[in-house]
Amino acid sequence: MIIKKSESKKHVNSPNCIAHEYDTGKKEVNISFIEIKGRYPDKGRVVNKVCKEIIFVVSGKGKIEVDNKKFLVNKEDLVFINSNQKYFLDGKMKIVVCCQPSWYPRQHVECD
Numbered sequence: 001m002i003i004k005k006s007e008s009k010k011h012v013n014s015p016n017c018i019a020h021e022y023d024t025g026k027k028e029v030n031i032s033f034i035e036i037k038g039r040y041p042d043k044g045r046v047v048n049k050v051c052k053e054i055i056f057v058v059s060g061k062g063k064i065e066v067d068n069k070k071f072l073v074n075k076e077d078l079v080f081i082n083s084n085q086k087y088f089l090d091g092k093m094k095i096v097v098c099c100q101p102s103w104y105p106r107q108h109v110e111c112d
Contacts, residue, residue, distance in 0.1 A: 013087050034095050036062060041110050045086040050107040051099040053081040060077040062091015086111060
């Protein structure tokens, strides 16, 4: 199987967070390429009620705060976020995010 960028689904989560979702057609896992240009979300944090996320930094650098723990990240760093952990991203970076099970909007909630 190959999924071309032209087949990906673009999500503009905010002006600072643009994602291209590569749908595998499987409920078990999906992957997205995301460009972060500032803080996402703009204020507060987000939480995935169901999905776990593995975030791999392809380029750039920034900060990922998970449950009030700050992680400074650089190219080729990896961060694991469990379901129900509140987080935000800030910086200028391109990341690959793998979600298990596949990400879907209803379980992704902005909070505080």
